[in-house]
Amino acid sequence: MNGRFTPGIAAILGLLAIYVFVAVLAPWIVPHNPLRQILLLRLRPPLTYSPSAGWFLLGTDDVGRDLLSRVVDGARASLMVGALSVSVSLLSGTVFGLLAGWFRGWIAIVVMRIVDIVLSIPAILLAVLTVAVLGPSFANLILVLGLTRWPRYTRVAYAQTLQVATLPYIRAAEMAGARAPRILLRHILPNIAGPLMVVATTEFGLMILFEAGLSFLGLGIQPPYPSWGSIMSEGQNYVASAWWMTVFPGICLFGVVLCVNLLGDWLRDRLDPRAQSR
Amino acid sequence: MSVALQVSDLRLAIGGVNVVDGIAFSVAPGEVMALVGESGCGKSLTAQALLRLLPRQVRQTGGRILLEGEDITALPERRLRQIRGRRISMIFQEPQAALDPLSPVGAQVREASGLASVAAREAVRRMLAEVGIADPDRRIDQYPFELSGGMCQRVMIASALISRPAVLVADEPTTALDVTIQAQILDLLRRLAAERGTAIVLITHDMGVVADIAERVAVMYAGRIAEIGPTAAVFSRPRHPYTALLLAAIPRLADEPKSRLAVIEGSVPQPSEYGAGCRFVGRCPFADARCNAEPPPLLETDDGHFSACWHTERLA
């Protein structure tokens, strides 16, 4: 990965495009209604054919819903949760980290103590409390994930800002007469974006899994609507007898997380002018 | 004349390009031989090759290194470990980074000596005193962070020399030090070479350091030796345009202030830009078609003074 556009990166981008495409078009391309239960066809294995209902390519779940339709429909919820919660925490965490690293002093003390506190509260507890107060909804889910995850970015942004802020080109920007917002946005942010990108891409997969945990507690995507996480958590009771309920959403999750991580590495190098035209 | 170290036709390649291309020189016991050049000239890689400590991506594609007559280029790693520190040692630019921060300096010198502990302590103490460390009884139990940079370099020299190696490779040993400390260390190296008969290969970019302690000097440019000879001859009658320009480009205490310094146009070429001919061709005032096509051989111009230039006579 040196930031060049290779067939490998084309494949990754293509695969991600398919994911997004499927997620957006889910309502039109699902073979079955993902919510319709056929109790006679519970826990059927992949490639089941029913003369009345047709093919169930990935089998059915514990209440007889078509697994393929649920996985396709769940892609939307999972990808949205991942993308939105990462955006919220990346944005807020980076802003706090930049400010703490640049102004240091009491701002840094306050911000970094809050970071320590938030990181030491069990995320599930924080999530339960937030949802208990605000009630379960998609917006609140994003809020919860953002609230619990921003300190990861703040830590990285803070450490990187401290380091970059000592470099002579930052002194030179001060000498030029640039004020803090310009120095932070034009000089520091682009030079700390690489490590933040790496954190964001690893967090993306974690967020999708975290949503699954919350769904399991009844705090995430509300049933009967599917997300990959909720499908897997429903399926874990049947791992021995109906492996497909966990394996297929798991494969989808694995694929998207891997692609996003690889894309993140590539983007980090791509955004670095030093990596090109060497 | 006996020879402590003889290097012939050394070639080191990174990714198919010979970044060190046919280096040859020898050093006699007690002699200080300098390899001088700018960054990217291959002097540090050459130094690492002498101890067979090359980075992984560097391959030796040719040449021999004879240490006291024994070819060490083909030795297995196990034999090399017996040679390093015993018969050939090295000191580095950043002495504080080269010492283990968690171990007392005396223990580090002792480790290099390979002696048992009781006899060793006295030997280490004497060695520390010999490299000019005042109060060795106290210093022997101190940690590197308690010593200054100059003192750490003395400790490095002590541990490099305690086993009486035939050759000491000194890679920019004073670059990280202040001038007054540099003067002390150079005096020390000069004295140790004379007293112990150690052959010193001094790697440096500083012509002043060369003038101070080297008996002979090889001027390197882009992986090749441009000129090699006795220091006095090379400085007073340079036979390669690179050496001549380099010497003219250095401000001196005797120059006319604010006068224009001689300039070597452009900058050192990257290995990817090396052509078929002389590697100085892009910056040389004498360059012609032949220089572009064919690398000049290293030929003797005066007694013991060699230059690799098609136009040596124009410098006379």
Next chain:
Amino acid sequence: MNPVLAVDGLVVHFPARHGPPVRAVDGVSFTVAERETLGLVGESGCGKSTVSNAIVGLVQPTGGEVRVAGMPVRGADRRTLREIRAKAQIVFQDPATSLNPRMTVGAAIGEPLLVRGLARGRELRERVAALLTEVGLRPEHASRYPHQFSGGQRQRIVIARALALRPALLLCDEPVSALDVSVRAQILNLLVELQQSHAMACLFVSHDLAVVRHVCDRVAVMYLGHLMELAPRDALYTTPRHPYTRALLAAVPEPDPALQRAKPRVPLKGEIPSPAAPPQGCVFHTRCPMAIAHCREEVPAWRHLGETLVACHRAEETPAP
């Protein structure tokens, strides 16, 4: 005529986490007149870079006074500081880290003009092009990134950026120390030319006495936060009055074997003491070959001796080199 730069009793102390503060600069006074180049030499840790940073407010002076074109730096508000930095620009040592790797060269050079609202759009591009030409580069280099240039070219870019605001004072903090010998001469020639063509005053901070002699009109020698000697160039190099200056001159290896080996050696014993615990009396007495009991007790006054300013009890006795 007012000097472009007046430094009077400058003190900069850095608080240490443990123990006493580091006395980086401890009472330094000098002036730089219009069109004059003053050299500030000394070994690492002597505080010379801190002096240049304090002049433009990049570090806060603890005491004393610094005036740039008459404006006091100490306690300056943000607007005054901005004005001071329009008058005094700085060139740092390492061109590799002096330029933002994610910013084009043109954006870097134009930044002082852009953020101060002095030029934009087409006019900005033209002024950047003119600056690039002035430092020996080509206008089309503006769209490239710093990593596409060699060390010497990058230092040219840094110099162009420093010239953008037409400063009255240029601070050069070891501007050629990170460069290869063959490139060093190019940059020194450029700096001398620009200083003359722009009629700038210049403070040239360096550890290299030969380089300082080449570019400076007067030279100040610093040791452990204090000035030891300040003299016109020729006086300092031919009749150094301070034993430290003499030792420094003797320690610089001349690139000429005959001269270098004939040179008298003035070996300095010992090491530079810590600036957190400087010696009592004259700070140099622990290494001085001429130190007497008096030197350990009383700080020598900063006094005139001919055209030289020197801080040494025994300056009159300094033998000719």
